[in-house]
Amino acid sequence: MCTTCGCSSNGATIDHHHAGHPYVARRRGAAAPAATAAPGAETGPGRTVDAAAASAVAASAAAHLRQVSIEQDLLARNDAEAAANRRAFAEAGVFALNLVSSPGSGKTTLLVKTIERLAGRIPVAVIEGDQQTSNDAERIRATGAPATQINTGKGCHLDARMVGDATASLPLARGGLLMIENVGNLVCPAAFDLGEAHKVVILSVTEGEDKPLKYPDMFRAADLMLLNKCDLLPYLQFDVDQAEACARRVNPDIRILRVSATSGLGMDEWVNWLAAGAAACGAAAPALEQA
Amino acid sequence: MHELSLAESAIALIEDAGRREHFHRVRVVRMEIGALSCVEPEALRFAFEAASRGTCAEGARVDILAIPGEGECAACGIRAAMETAYDLCPQCESRPLKVVRGTEMRVKDLDVE
Numbered sequence: 001m002c003t004t005c006g007c008s009s010n011g012a013t014i015d016h017h018h019a020g021h022p023y024v025a026r027r028r029g030a031a032a033p034a035a036t037a038a039p040g041a042e043t044g045p046g047r048t049v050d051a052a053a054a055s056a057v058a059a060s061a062a063a064h065l066r067q068v069s070i071e072q073d074l075l076a077r078n079d080a081e082a083a084a085n086r087r088a089f090a091e092a093g094v095f096a097l098n099l100v101s102s103p104g105s106g107k108t109t110l111l112v113k114t115i116e117r118l119a120g121r122i123p124v125a126v127i128e129g130d131q132q133t134s135n136d137a138e139r140i141r142a143t144g145a146p147a148t149q150i151n152t153g154k155g156c157h158l159d160a161r162m163v164g165d166a167t168a169s170l171p172l173a174r175g176g177l178l179m180i181e182n183v184g185n186l187v188c189p190a191a192f193d194l195g196e197a198h199k200v201v202i203l204s205v206t207e208g209e210d211k212p213l214k215y216p217d218m219f220r221a222a223d224l225m226l227l228n229k230c231d232l233l234p235y236l237q238f239d240v241d242q243a244e245a246c247a248r249r250v251n252p253d254i255r256i257l258r259v260s261a262t263s264g265l266g267m268d269e270w271v272n273w274l275a276a277g278a279a280a281c282g283a284a285a286p287a288l289e290q291a
Numbered sequence: 292m293h294e295l296s297l298a299e300s301a302i303a304l305i306e307d308a309g310r311r312e313h314f315h316r317v318r319v320v321r322m323e324i325g326a327l328s329c330v331e332p333e334a335l336r337f338a339f340e341a342a343s344r345g346t347c348a349e350g351a352r353v354d355i356l357a358i359p360g361e362g363e364c365a366a367c368g369i370r371a372a373m374e375t376a377y378d379l380c381p382q383c384e385s386r387p388l389k390v391v392r393g394t395e396m397r398v399k400d401l402d403v404e
Contacts, residue, residue, distance in 0.1 A: 064404040065319075068312050072304050074297045074322075074330075074396040157293055188293035191329045216376050217329045250377040252386055 078192055081160035085195025088167070093174035093285025094125075095278040098194050100218055101202035102211075103184030106228045108136045110202065110261040111179055115143045117271045122278050123176035127166045129158040129183045136181065146170055157188035160195055175282025177274060186215040197277065198223040205229050205236055209243040216250045225256045226270065231263035294330060298338035301398050305348050314403035317348040321400050327360040327376045327393035351401075358395045362388025 073079070089096045099107050108128075115124050126147040128136040137149035148166045150158060163180060172178060180196060182189040190199075201222035203211055206229055212219040219225065225247050227240065244256050257273070259266035305317060320339070324330050332355045343349045360373035364380035370391070371380065377387045 065402045066314075066404070068308055068314065068401045068403050070304055070308055070398040070400055072398055074300045074304075074398065077300055077303060078296075155296075157296070159296065187329070188296075191293055192296075213377070220376060249387065 075191065075193075078160050081164055082193035082195040085160055085164050085167070088164075089172070089178065089195060089197070090281070090284070091286060092172040093282040094172045094176050094178050095274070095281040096178040096180065096194075096196045097274075097277075098180045098182055098189070098196035098199045099202060100182045100186070100189045100199055100222065101184060101204075102186045102207065105184070105202045105204040105207065106261055107181050107184070107202055108139055110226065110228060110259070111181060112139055112143055113261040113264075113267065114179075114271060114274070115140070115145045117267060118177070118274070119144070122275055123171070123173035125167075125170040125172060125176065125178050127158075127163060127170070127178070127180045129162075129181060131155065131183065152183055156183060156185050157192050158182050158194060159192050163194045174285055175278050177278050186211070186218045190215075190217040190221045197281070200224045200226060202226045202228050203243065203247070205232055205238040205240070205243075209239050210246050212243070212246040212250045219247050219250045219254065222251065222254060224273070225254050226266075227256060227258045229260060229262070230258045230265050231260035294334040295338040295342060297330060297396065298335060298342040301339060302342055302346055302348055304398050305401065306346060308401065309347050309403075312403070314401075315347055316404050317351040317401050318404060319352045319354060319402035320348060320398065321354045321356060323356045323358055323395045323397045323399050325358040325360065325393035325395040327373060327390055328396045330396055332357070356399065358393055360393030361391055363391050364388055 085096075099111070101107050111126065115126075118124055124145045126137070126140045126145055128134075128140065128147055128149045129152060130136055130149070131152050131154065133151070134149040137147040140147035148170055150162050150166055152158065152162070158180065167178070170178070180194055182194075199218075199222040201218055201224070203225060205227065208214070227243065230240075233240065240258065247254050247256060257266050257270055259270055261267070301320070301322065305320065309315065309317075322335070324332050324335065336353050336355065339348075339353050343351065360376070360378075361370060362373045362378065363370050364383060364386070366385045367380060367383045369380065369382050371378075371382075371388060373388055373390065373393060376390060380386060380388055
Protein backbone atom coordinates (compact mmCIF):
# COMPACT_ATOMS: atom_id res chain seq x y z
CA MET A 1 0.00 0.00 0.00
CA CYS A 2 1.17 3.47 -0.80
CA THR A 3 2.37 5.48 2.14
CA THR A 4 1.62 8.72 0.36
CA CYS A 5 -2.02 8.34 -0.48
CA GLY A 6 -2.94 5.23 1.45
CA CYS A 7 -4.01 3.45 -1.69
CA SER A 8 -3.11 -0.19 -1.85
CA SER A 9 -2.51 -2.46 -4.77
CA ASN A 10 -2.05 -6.10 -5.38
CA GLY A 11 1.52 -7.35 -5.09
CA ALA A 12 2.02 -5.70 -1.73
CA THR A 13 5.46 -7.10 -1.49
CA ILE A 14 6.71 -5.62 -4.67
CA ASP A 15 6.77 -2.12 -5.97
CA HIS A 16 3.91 0.31 -5.89
CA HIS A 17 2.52 1.83 -9.04
CA HIS A 18 0.53 5.00 -9.23
CA ALA A 19 -1.19 4.36 -12.53
CA GLY A 20 -4.20 6.59 -12.71
CA HIS A 21 -3.32 8.23 -9.42
CA PRO A 22 -2.34 11.85 -9.98
CA TYR A 23 -3.25 12.21 -6.37
CA VAL A 24 -0.49 14.49 -5.16
CA ALA A 25 -1.63 17.32 -7.39
CA ARG A 26 -5.26 16.66 -6.65
CA ARG A 27 -4.75 16.46 -2.95
CA ARG A 28 -2.89 19.67 -2.69
CA GLY A 29 -4.47 21.54 -5.59
CA ALA A 30 -8.12 20.67 -5.85
CA ALA A 31 -10.47 21.48 -3.05
CA ALA A 32 -11.73 18.39 -1.31
CA PRO A 33 -15.49 17.94 -1.59
CA ALA A 34 -15.95 18.40 2.12
CA ALA A 35 -14.21 21.76 2.01
CA THR A 36 -16.94 23.20 -0.19
CA ALA A 37 -19.72 22.06 2.08
CA ALA A 38 -22.03 24.67 3.50
CA PRO A 39 -22.17 24.87 7.28
CA GLY A 40 -24.58 22.32 8.58
CA ALA A 41 -24.57 20.25 5.43
CA GLU A 42 -23.63 16.61 5.57
CA THR A 43 -19.92 16.44 5.04
CA GLY A 44 -19.30 12.89 3.92
CA PRO A 45 -17.31 12.55 0.74
CA GLY A 46 -19.53 13.42 -2.14
CA ARG A 47 -22.23 14.84 0.12
CA THR A 48 -21.34 18.39 -0.37
CA VAL A 49 -23.17 21.58 -1.00
CA ASP A 50 -26.32 22.91 0.57
CA ALA A 51 -29.74 21.63 -0.39
CA ALA A 52 -30.63 24.38 -2.88
CA ALA A 53 -27.41 24.10 -4.82
CA ALA A 54 -27.61 20.31 -4.70
CA SER A 55 -31.07 20.28 -6.21
CA ALA A 56 -30.02 22.70 -8.93
CA VAL A 57 -27.05 20.53 -9.78
CA ALA A 58 -29.23 17.45 -9.67
CA ALA A 59 -31.78 19.00 -12.02
CA SER A 60 -29.20 19.90 -14.64
CA ALA A 61 -27.31 16.63 -14.34
CA ALA A 62 -30.30 14.33 -14.09
CA ALA A 63 -31.00 14.61 -17.80
CA HIS A 64 -27.68 12.96 -18.59
CA LEU A 65 -27.71 10.32 -15.89
CA ARG A 66 -28.60 6.70 -16.33
CA GLN A 67 -28.62 3.89 -13.88
CA VAL A 68 -26.30 0.89 -14.25
CA SER A 69 -26.91 -2.23 -12.22
CA ILE A 70 -23.83 -3.87 -10.66
CA GLU A 71 -25.11 -6.25 -7.95
CA GLN A 72 -21.68 -7.64 -7.11
CA ASP A 73 -20.05 -8.48 -3.82
CA LEU A 74 -17.11 -6.34 -2.76
CA LEU A 75 -15.17 -9.51 -2.10
CA ALA A 76 -16.03 -11.04 -5.48
CA ARG A 77 -12.53 -10.71 -6.90
CA ASN A 78 -10.79 -11.98 -3.81
CA ASP A 79 -13.24 -14.86 -3.58
CA ALA A 80 -12.59 -15.81 -7.22
CA GLU A 81 -8.85 -15.85 -6.62
CA ALA A 82 -9.33 -17.78 -3.39
CA ALA A 83 -11.36 -20.36 -5.31
CA ALA A 84 -8.52 -20.69 -7.81
CA ASN A 85 -6.05 -21.19 -4.93
CA ARG A 86 -8.36 -23.79 -3.40
CA ARG A 87 -8.48 -25.71 -6.69
CA ALA A 88 -4.71 -25.55 -6.98
CA PHE A 89 -4.28 -26.84 -3.41
CA ALA A 90 -6.76 -29.66 -4.06
CA GLU A 91 -4.96 -30.67 -7.24
CA ALA A 92 -1.63 -30.61 -5.46
CA GLY A 93 -3.12 -32.60 -2.56
CA VAL A 94 -1.90 -30.12 0.02
CA PHE A 95 -3.64 -29.21 3.29
CA ALA A 96 -3.64 -25.41 3.47
CA LEU A 97 -4.29 -23.55 6.72
CA ASN A 98 -4.66 -19.84 7.39
CA LEU A 99 -3.24 -19.03 10.84
CA VAL A 100 -4.71 -15.87 12.32
CA SER A 101 -4.26 -14.12 15.66
CA SER A 102 -3.31 -10.85 17.23
CA PRO A 103 0.39 -9.96 17.24
CA GLY A 104 2.36 -11.74 19.93
CA SER A 105 0.14 -14.80 20.35
CA GLY A 106 3.07 -17.06 19.49
CA LYS A 107 2.14 -18.06 15.95
CA THR A 108 5.66 -18.26 14.63
CA THR A 109 7.05 -20.17 17.60
CA LEU A 110 4.12 -22.56 17.33
CA LEU A 111 4.88 -23.03 13.64
CA VAL A 112 8.56 -23.67 14.27
CA LYS A 113 7.78 -26.28 16.94
CA THR A 114 5.13 -27.85 14.70
CA ILE A 115 7.55 -28.16 11.79
CA GLU A 116 10.15 -29.73 14.08
CA ARG A 117 7.60 -32.35 15.20
CA LEU A 118 6.56 -33.09 11.63
CA ALA A 119 10.13 -33.36 10.32
CA GLY A 120 10.58 -36.55 8.34
CA ARG A 121 6.84 -37.27 8.43
CA ILE A 122 5.04 -34.54 6.52
CA PRO A 123 6.53 -31.87 4.25
CA VAL A 124 5.59 -28.34 5.32
CA ALA A 125 5.78 -25.16 3.26
CA VAL A 126 5.13 -21.78 4.85
CA ILE A 127 3.93 -18.38 3.72
CA GLU A 128 4.70 -15.64 6.21
CA GLY A 129 2.71 -12.41 6.17
CA ASP A 130 3.98 -9.34 7.98
CA GLN A 131 3.96 -5.65 7.29
CA GLN A 132 7.74 -5.49 7.37
CA THR A 133 10.86 -7.66 7.72
CA SER A 134 11.59 -11.22 6.68
CA ASN A 135 12.45 -12.24 10.24
CA ASP A 136 9.69 -14.81 10.46
CA ALA A 137 10.49 -16.46 7.13
CA GLU A 138 14.10 -16.72 8.27
CA ARG A 139 13.01 -18.40 11.50
CA ILE A 140 11.02 -20.91 9.46
CA ARG A 141 13.85 -21.54 6.98
CA ALA A 142 16.16 -22.28 9.90
CA THR A 143 14.03 -25.39 10.50
CA GLY A 144 14.74 -26.52 6.93
CA ALA A 145 11.21 -25.83 5.68
CA PRO A 146 10.74 -23.68 2.57
CA ALA A 147 9.18 -20.30 3.36
CA THR A 148 8.13 -17.24 1.41
CA GLN A 149 7.74 -13.90 3.10
CA ILE A 150 5.04 -11.49 1.98
CA ASN A 151 5.48 -7.95 3.24
CA THR A 152 2.20 -6.13 3.04
CA GLY A 153 3.73 -2.71 3.68
CA LYS A 154 0.92 -0.78 5.31
CA GLY A 155 -1.53 -3.56 4.49
CA CYS A 156 -3.31 -5.21 7.36
CA HIS A 157 -4.05 -8.65 5.89
CA LEU A 158 -3.06 -11.13 3.23
CA ASP A 159 -5.35 -11.50 0.24
CA ALA A 160 -5.87 -14.40 -2.11
CA ARG A 161 -3.78 -12.97 -4.93
CA MET A 162 -0.75 -12.49 -2.67
CA VAL A 163 -1.05 -16.09 -1.57
CA GLY A 164 -1.48 -17.31 -5.15
CA ASP A 165 1.65 -15.44 -6.19
CA ALA A 166 3.62 -16.69 -3.18
CA THR A 167 2.70 -20.35 -3.70
CA ALA A 168 4.12 -20.25 -7.21
CA SER A 169 7.61 -20.29 -5.73
CA LEU A 170 6.92 -22.91 -3.04
CA PRO A 171 7.08 -26.67 -3.38
CA LEU A 172 3.61 -28.06 -2.63
CA ALA A 173 3.97 -31.72 -1.76
CA ARG A 174 1.11 -34.17 -2.13
CA GLY A 175 -0.06 -35.03 1.37
CA GLY A 176 1.90 -32.05 2.70
CA LEU A 177 0.99 -28.91 4.58
CA LEU A 178 0.88 -25.29 3.50
CA MET A 179 0.83 -23.06 6.57
CA ILE A 180 -0.10 -19.45 5.84
CA GLU A 181 0.75 -17.21 8.77
CA ASN A 182 -1.40 -14.15 8.30
CA VAL A 183 -0.57 -10.63 9.46
CA GLY A 184 -1.07 -10.38 13.23
CA ASN A 185 -4.49 -8.75 13.32
CA LEU A 186 -7.79 -10.05 14.66
CA VAL A 187 -9.94 -7.83 12.46
CA CYS A 188 -9.12 -7.58 8.79
CA PRO A 189 -7.95 -11.11 7.86
CA ALA A 190 -11.38 -12.48 8.85
CA ALA A 191 -13.00 -11.26 5.65
CA PHE A 192 -10.39 -12.44 3.16
CA ASP A 193 -10.59 -16.03 2.04
CA LEU A 194 -7.16 -17.22 0.89
CA GLY A 195 -8.31 -20.60 -0.41
CA GLU A 196 -7.41 -22.39 2.81
CA ALA A 197 -9.09 -25.52 4.12
CA HIS A 198 -9.51 -23.95 7.55
CA LYS A 199 -8.78 -20.78 9.41
CA VAL A 200 -7.03 -21.59 12.68
CA VAL A 201 -7.21 -18.83 15.27
CA ILE A 202 -4.58 -18.67 17.97
CA LEU A 203 -5.45 -17.05 21.28
CA SER A 204 -2.81 -16.92 23.97
CA VAL A 205 -3.51 -16.98 27.68
CA THR A 206 -1.66 -13.69 28.13
CA GLU A 207 -4.55 -12.02 26.33
CA GLY A 208 -8.08 -11.44 27.62
CA GLU A 209 -10.65 -14.21 27.98
CA ASP A 210 -13.25 -12.12 26.17
CA LYS A 211 -11.28 -11.58 22.97
CA PRO A 212 -13.69 -13.81 21.03
CA LEU A 213 -16.52 -11.45 21.98
CA LYS A 214 -14.47 -8.39 21.12
CA TYR A 215 -13.41 -9.75 17.73
CA PRO A 216 -16.27 -12.07 16.84
CA ASP A 217 -15.77 -12.07 13.07
CA MET A 218 -12.44 -13.84 13.37
CA PHE A 219 -13.61 -16.46 15.85
CA ARG A 220 -16.70 -17.09 13.76
CA ALA A 221 -14.58 -17.59 10.65
CA ALA A 222 -12.23 -20.10 12.32
CA ASP A 223 -12.83 -23.84 12.59
CA LEU A 224 -10.15 -24.46 15.20
CA MET A 225 -8.88 -22.38 18.08
CA LEU A 226 -5.51 -23.05 19.65
CA LEU A 227 -5.29 -21.71 23.18
CA ASN A 228 -1.55 -21.12 23.29
CA LYS A 229 1.02 -20.51 26.05
CA CYS A 230 -0.90 -22.75 28.47
CA ASP A 231 2.40 -23.42 30.28
CA LEU A 232 2.02 -19.90 31.71
CA LEU A 233 -1.37 -20.56 33.32
CA PRO A 234 0.05 -21.08 36.84
CA TYR A 235 1.40 -17.53 36.75
CA LEU A 236 -1.68 -15.80 35.37
CA GLN A 237 -5.23 -15.05 36.33
CA PHE A 238 -6.69 -16.39 33.13
CA ASP A 239 -9.95 -18.29 33.21
CA VAL A 240 -9.61 -20.98 30.53
CA ASP A 241 -13.22 -22.08 30.81
CA GLN A 242 -14.43 -18.53 30.36
CA ALA A 243 -12.23 -18.02 27.30
CA GLU A 244 -13.52 -21.22 25.74
CA ALA A 245 -17.11 -20.29 26.58
CA CYS A 246 -16.62 -16.92 24.86
CA ALA A 247 -15.29 -18.65 21.75
CA ARG A 248 -18.23 -21.07 21.71
CA ARG A 249 -20.69 -18.26 22.30
CA VAL A 250 -19.50 -16.72 19.03
CA ASN A 251 -18.99 -20.01 17.21
CA PRO A 252 -20.69 -23.04 18.80
CA ASP A 253 -18.97 -25.40 16.37
CA ILE A 254 -15.39 -24.23 16.96
CA ARG A 255 -12.95 -26.91 18.02
CA ILE A 256 -10.52 -25.92 20.76
CA LEU A 257 -7.13 -27.33 21.68
CA ARG A 258 -5.10 -26.19 24.67
CA VAL A 259 -1.44 -26.06 23.69
CA SER A 260 1.94 -24.74 24.63
CA ALA A 261 4.55 -24.53 21.92
CA THR A 262 7.17 -24.12 24.64
CA SER A 263 6.32 -27.03 26.95
CA GLY A 264 4.81 -29.26 24.27
CA LEU A 265 1.44 -29.48 26.02
CA GLY A 266 -1.29 -30.45 23.55
CA MET A 267 1.13 -30.48 20.64
CA ASP A 268 0.58 -34.17 19.90
CA GLU A 269 -3.11 -33.61 19.42
CA TRP A 270 -2.48 -30.59 17.18
CA VAL A 271 0.09 -32.44 15.10
CA ASN A 272 -2.22 -35.44 14.78
CA TRP A 273 -5.00 -33.15 13.57
CA LEU A 274 -2.62 -31.72 10.97
CA ALA A 275 -1.44 -35.16 9.89
CA ALA A 276 -5.01 -36.41 9.45
CA GLY A 277 -5.92 -33.37 7.36
CA ALA A 278 -2.80 -33.67 5.21
CA ALA A 279 -3.39 -37.39 4.65
CA ALA A 280 -6.99 -36.76 3.61
CA CYS A 281 -5.96 -34.04 1.16
CA GLY A 282 -3.23 -36.24 -0.27
CA ALA A 283 -5.63 -39.16 -0.71
CA ALA A 284 -8.31 -36.97 -2.33
CA ALA A 285 -5.97 -35.41 -4.88
CA PRO A 286 -6.20 -36.54 -8.50
CA ALA A 287 -3.86 -39.41 -9.35
CA LEU A 288 -0.37 -38.35 -10.32
CA GLU A 289 0.39 -38.59 -13.99
CA GLN A 290 2.65 -41.47 -14.82
CA ALA A 291 6.05 -40.38 -16.02
CA MET B 292 -8.36 -0.69 7.41
CA HIS B 293 -9.58 -3.53 5.25
CA GLU B 294 -12.18 -1.01 4.09
CA LEU B 295 -9.48 0.35 1.79
CA SER B 296 -9.11 -3.04 0.09
CA LEU B 297 -12.88 -3.25 -0.18
CA ALA B 298 -13.09 0.26 -1.64
CA GLU B 299 -10.51 -0.73 -4.24
CA SER B 300 -12.57 -3.81 -5.04
CA ALA B 301 -15.62 -1.60 -5.50
CA ILE B 302 -13.68 0.63 -7.87
CA ALA B 303 -12.46 -2.36 -9.85
CA LEU B 304 -16.07 -3.53 -10.22
CA ILE B 305 -17.10 -0.02 -11.30
CA GLU B 306 -14.28 0.29 -13.83
CA ASP B 307 -15.18 -3.11 -15.29
CA ALA B 308 -18.76 -1.91 -15.63
CA GLY B 309 -17.53 1.32 -17.26
CA ARG B 310 -15.77 -0.63 -19.98
CA ARG B 311 -18.80 -2.85 -20.45
CA GLU B 312 -21.44 -0.13 -20.31
CA HIS B 313 -19.43 2.70 -21.87
CA PHE B 314 -19.70 5.36 -19.22
CA HIS B 315 -16.92 7.70 -18.19
CA ARG B 316 -18.24 9.43 -15.09
CA VAL B 317 -19.99 8.04 -12.04
CA ARG B 318 -22.15 10.42 -10.04
CA VAL B 319 -23.69 8.12 -7.46
CA VAL B 320 -22.55 4.76 -6.10
CA ARG B 321 -25.08 2.76 -4.11
CA MET B 322 -23.72 0.06 -1.87
CA GLU B 323 -25.50 -2.36 0.43
CA ILE B 324 -23.65 -2.90 3.69
CA GLY B 325 -25.04 -5.27 6.27
CA ALA B 326 -24.99 -4.41 9.95
CA LEU B 327 -23.27 -7.75 10.65
CA SER B 328 -20.64 -7.40 7.92
CA CYS B 329 -17.08 -6.53 8.82
CA VAL B 330 -17.40 -3.07 7.28
CA GLU B 331 -17.57 0.22 9.08
CA PRO B 332 -19.64 2.35 6.68
CA GLU B 333 -17.91 5.65 7.40
CA ALA B 334 -14.49 4.04 7.00
CA LEU B 335 -15.61 2.61 3.67
CA ARG B 336 -16.85 6.01 2.57
CA PHE B 337 -13.54 7.59 3.52
CA ALA B 338 -11.55 4.86 1.80
CA PHE B 339 -13.68 5.11 -1.32
CA GLU B 340 -12.92 8.79 -1.63
CA ALA B 341 -9.19 8.15 -1.42
CA ALA B 342 -9.20 5.13 -3.71
CA SER B 343 -11.42 6.69 -6.36
CA ARG B 344 -9.05 9.55 -7.15
CA GLY B 345 -8.09 9.51 -10.79
CA THR B 346 -10.82 7.02 -11.66
CA CYS B 347 -14.23 7.47 -13.25
CA ALA B 348 -15.74 7.33 -9.75
CA GLU B 349 -13.80 10.29 -8.42
CA GLY B 350 -16.12 12.70 -6.65
CA ALA B 351 -19.08 10.32 -6.80
CA ARG B 352 -21.60 10.44 -4.00
CA VAL B 353 -21.59 7.22 -2.02
CA ASP B 354 -24.98 6.13 -0.76
CA ILE B 355 -24.73 3.32 1.74
CA LEU B 356 -27.91 1.32 2.18
CA ALA B 357 -27.78 -0.29 5.60
CA ILE B 358 -29.14 -3.83 5.76
CA PRO B 359 -30.25 -4.77 9.27
CA GLY B 360 -29.10 -8.01 10.85
CA GLU B 361 -31.57 -10.87 11.00
CA GLY B 362 -31.17 -14.44 12.19
CA GLU B 363 -33.01 -17.68 12.53
CA CYS B 364 -32.89 -20.09 15.46
CA ALA B 365 -31.91 -23.63 14.53
CA ALA B 366 -33.70 -24.97 17.62
CA CYS B 367 -37.06 -23.19 17.70
CA GLY B 368 -37.18 -21.75 14.21
CA ILE B 369 -38.09 -18.17 14.99
CA ARG B 370 -36.60 -15.22 13.12
CA ALA B 371 -35.35 -12.22 15.03
CA ALA B 372 -33.39 -9.02 14.55
CA MET B 373 -29.69 -9.29 15.40
CA GLU B 374 -27.43 -6.65 16.88
CA THR B 375 -24.28 -8.76 16.89
CA ALA B 376 -23.38 -11.86 14.94
CA TYR B 377 -23.57 -13.94 18.11
CA ASP B 378 -26.94 -12.85 19.53
CA LEU B 379 -28.67 -15.71 21.29
CA CYS B 380 -32.17 -16.73 20.25
CA PRO B 381 -34.45 -14.33 22.19
CA GLN B 382 -37.04 -17.09 22.65
CA CYS B 383 -35.18 -20.24 23.67
CA GLU B 384 -31.73 -18.72 24.37
CA SER B 385 -30.17 -22.04 23.44
CA ARG B 386 -27.74 -21.04 20.73
CA PRO B 387 -26.66 -18.03 18.70
CA LEU B 388 -29.04 -17.29 15.87
CA LYS B 389 -27.93 -18.34 12.42
CA VAL B 390 -27.42 -15.18 10.40
CA VAL B 391 -29.77 -14.99 7.42
CA ARG B 392 -29.39 -11.32 6.56
CA GLY B 393 -27.03 -8.50 7.35
CA THR B 394 -23.61 -9.67 6.11
CA GLU B 395 -24.00 -8.04 2.68
CA MET B 396 -21.14 -6.01 1.20
CA ARG B 397 -22.25 -5.23 -2.32
CA VAL B 398 -22.11 -2.60 -4.99
CA LYS B 399 -25.77 -2.40 -5.96
CA ASP B 400 -25.95 0.13 -8.77
CA LEU B 401 -24.62 3.42 -10.12
CA ASP B 402 -25.85 6.65 -11.61
CA VAL B 403 -23.53 7.38 -14.50
CA GLU B 404 -23.13 9.70 -17.42
